[in-house]
Amino acid sequence: MSATAVHSLWTTDGLSASDGLWAHGGLWAAAAEPVAKIDSPQIEYSLIAPTLIVIGAAVLGILVEAFVPRRSRYYVQLFLSVVALVSAFAAVVALAADGRGTTESGIAAMGALAVDGPALFLQGTILLAGLVSVFTFAERRLDPEAHGNRVDSFAAQAASVPGSESEQAAVKAGFTTTEVFPLALFAIGGMLVFPAANDLLTLFIALEVFSLPLYLLCALARRKRLMSQEAAVKYFLLGAFSSAFLLFGIALLYGYAGTVSYAGIADVVDGTVQNVTPALAGTMGNDALLLVGAALILMGLLFKVGAVPFHMWTPDVYQGAPTPVTGFMAAATKVAAFGALLRLLYVVLPGLRWDWRPVMWGVAIVTMLLGAIVAITQTDIKRLLAYSSIAHAGFILAGVIATTPDGISSVLFYLLAYSFVTIGAFAVVTLVRDAGGEATHLSKWAGLGRRSPLVAAVFAVFLLAFAGIPLTSGFAGKFAVFKAAAEGGAGALVVVGVISSAIAAFFYIRVIVLMFFSEPKPEGPTVAVPSPLTMTAIGVGVAVTLVLGLAPQYFLDLANQAGVFVR
Amino acid sequence: MNPVNYLYLASLLFAIGATGVLIRRNAIVVFMCIELMLNACNLALVAFSRMHGNLDGQIIAFFTMVVAAAEVVVGLAIIVSLFRSRHSASVDDASLMKL
Numbered sequence: 001m002s003a004t005a006v007h008s009l010w011t012t013d014g015l016s017a018s019d020g021l022w023a024h025g026g027l028w029a030a031a032a033e034p035v036a037k038i039d040s041p042q043i044e045y046s047l048i049a050p051t052l053i054v055i056g057a058a059v060l061g062i063l064v065e066a067f068v069p070r071r072s073r074y075y076v077q078l079f080l081s082v083v084a085l086v087s088a089f090a091a092v093v094a095l096a097a098d099g100r101g102t103t104e105s106g107i108a109a110m111g112a113l114a115v116d117g118p119a120l121f122l123q124g125t126i127l128l129a130g131l132v133s134v135f136t137f138a139e140r141r142l143d144p145e146a147h148g149n150r151v152d153s154f155a156a157q158a159a160s161v162p163g164s165e166s167e168q169a170a171v172k173a174g175f176t177t178t179e180v181f182p183l184a185l186f187a188i189g190g191m192l193v194f195p196a197a198n199d200l201l202t203l204f205i206a207l208e209v210f211s212l213p214l215y216l217l218c219a220l221a222r223r224k225r226l227m228s229q230e231a232a233v234k235y236f237l238l239g240a241f242s243s244a245f246l247l248f249g250i251a252l253l254y255g256y257a258g259t260v261s262y263a264g265i266a267d268v269v270d271g272t273v274q275n276v277t278p279a280l281a282g283t284m285g286n287d288a289l290l291l292v293g294a295a296l297i298l299m300g301l302l303f304k305v306g307a308v309p310f311h312m313w314t315p316d317v318y319q320g321a322p323t324p325v326t327g328f329m330a331a332a333t334k335v336a337a338f339g340a341l342l343r344l345l346y347v348v349l350p351g352l353r354w355d356w357r358p359v360m361w362g363v364a365i366v367t368m369l370l371g372a373i374v375a376i377t378q379t380d381i382k383r384l385l386a387y388s389s390i391a392h393a394g395f396i397l398a399g400v401i402a403t404t405p406d407g408i409s410s411v412l413f414y415l416l417a418y419s420f421v422t423i424g425a426f427a428v429v430t431l432v433r434d435a436g437g438e439a440t441h442l443s444k445w446a447g448l449g450r451r452s453p454l455v456a457a458v459f460a461v462f463l464l465a466f467a468g469i470p471l472t473s474g475f476a477g478k479f480a481v482f483k484a485a486a487e488g489g490a491g492a493l494v495v496v497g498v499i500s501s502a503i504a505a506f507f508y509i510r511v512i513v514l515m516f517f518s519e520p521k522p523e524g525p526t527v528a529v530p531s532p533l534t535m536t537a538i539g540v541g542v543a544v545t546l547v548l549g550l551a552p553q554y555f556l557d558l559a560n561q562a563g564v565f566v567r
Numbered sequence: 568m569n570p571v572n573y574l575y576l577a578s579l580l581f582a583i584g585a586t587g588v589l590i591r592r593n594a595i596v597v598f599m600c601i602e603l604m605l606n607a608c609n610l611a612l613v614a615f616s617r618m619h620g621n622l623d624g625q626i627i628a629f630f631t632m633v634v635a636a637a638e639v640v641v642g643l644a645i646i647v648s649l650f651r652s653r654h655s656a657s658v659d660d661a662s663l664m665k666l
């Protein structure tokens with residue numbers, strides 16, 4: 001049988017023979033066209049190289065787990081992760097230098113991924129934050145040696161029951177969970193795709209690819225394992241719950257527009273599609289589908305950024321997860337999720353902005369106020385930083401609401417500034433320890449400034465940056481975001497933002513006062529001397545905080561150039 | 568049969584799943600309710616795919632199945648490890664971090 005003969009089975013002739021069968025189904029008519037030859041997809045590998053490098057290294061990391069002797073796995077994994085992240089960052093810089101972020105921006109991989117300014121800027125931020133986080137993951141000098149083996153923050157064997165004999169045997173044998181490195185790389189790979197996703201399917205898959213490894217990482221703490229497992233269960237159940245809402249939203253938007261590509265949906269929202277099949281009039285352009293679908297997708301994304309009222313998981317997960325993972329989650333997840341939120345609101349739903357802006361106004365106001373007010377009552381430093389991250393999500397939302405090019409660039413700059421401060425702050429938290437591991441209760445931090453002035457001073461710098469005191473990156477970021485919001489017609493939001501900044505400043509300053517102006521307790525915690533890995537993480541945090549605070553102009557310009565979405 | 572009916576069924580299944588997540592206390596059952604929600608999404612996607620006469624929705628349904636399978640792997644691992652250390656899979660018992 002020749003190829004044409006096979007083909008003719010699928011042409012209109014073939015179908016007309018069975019016309020009677022389908023005649024009643026007017027709906028089917030749209031599909032009854034000849035099936036065109038399916039071309040193999042064109043993938044521009046060079047444009048998506050950063051993601052491919054990171055995912056490829058993650059797969060290699062799995063093979064390392066299988067084939068490399070246990071003794072040398074840690075070094076191989078660390079080397080592999082660092083090389084992958086650095087070369088992926090180099091690939092991002094090369095793409096940006098080619099002008100892919102400005103004049104040459106476009107869509108890659110058959111419309112699945114956008115390669116434009118915001119995507120590249122956020123990918124660069126995620127890669128750098130991921131690199132610094134991998135350094136804190138690899139830290140092995142904080143805990144005392146167990147049976148002559150250096151140990152990191154992760155459980156000797158995650159499968160063994162806490163406190164059981166098998167756990168003791170694993171500790172004695174010197175096992176370490178080196179799987180954290182490939183898990184982190186998979187998470188980073190998903191995060192690279194998330195802000196660049198240009199259709200709803202890619203958005204969903206990227207969300208799952210970066211969420212699933214994070215759930216596992218949360219469960220792997222070496223100390224306080226019950227809390228760590230509890231945090232993982234909460235994060236997993238709530239995360240899966242929210243991604244189900246996101247998926248239903250995707251289904252409804254697909255039903256509304258008949259396509260999942262961002263540009264295609266935006267066309268239908270704007271009403272610029274000319275020839276709508278009469279059969280589809282019932283769904284296509286049905287506003288109920290659009291409004292409910294958009295609301296559900298926003299819900300899924302707001303969960304990931306930790307905005308009120310979808311913030312419930314944040315304090316528990318931040319407190320229970322191993323502290324290096326908390327720092328990574330707090331920084332990189334927020335960057336990726338805000339990137340996806342920006343693209344969705346600015347590319348897909350600009351035609352709907354009179355509907356989503358009031359909602360986001362409410363969300364931003366509640367997020368800022370509740371994050372700042374509830375943080376005052378916290379007594380655990382990790383929970384305090386969790387509520388502070390909720391408040392910061394509110395500040396960033398103020399920039400999102402601006403719906404101007406300045407809004408995009410200010411959010412990009414804020415995310416860059418915020419992520420390094422967060423990783424640095426959580427890295428400092430890992431240093432303050434007592435017999436039970438990290439001493440996270442605030443009362444134990446009293447007088448830390450007298451005992452180890454340097455660590456306390458570094459932490460004070462991070463807290464001042466969180467509070468948005470001038471000459472730190474936090475001030476430059478907040479100023480940019482609030483300026484964009486005010487110019488975008490959200491003046492009242494800026495007032496609320498400034499008020500909640502003032503409330504937030506109260507508890508940041510309170511911690512500083514506690515560290516420097518109260519007597520140290522005799523049985524207080526000790527400050528561990530870290531290896532160069534954590535020192536690098538903290539040093540980068542301080543450097544970025546000061547550079548972005550003292551000379552933000554270069555980075556503001558960079559964010560400005562990057563602040564245009566491709567469609 | 569009018570495909571819109573399948574959308575009503577999908578919404579109903581989704582609502583049942585969401586209610587189950589909120590009211591059931593066993594982590595495994597909560598997780599099964601989430602799977603029900605994902606399957607409701609699949610049904611909606613396939614129904615819309617039929618109405619629009621293109622294949623996007625069916626492709627997404629395949630991806631959703633794979634994602635659901637991956638989620639089972641991760642979720643059961645976490646829930647089983649919680650169960651083995653506490654001898655309970657109730658989400659109410661997991662409250663070490665309540666204020």
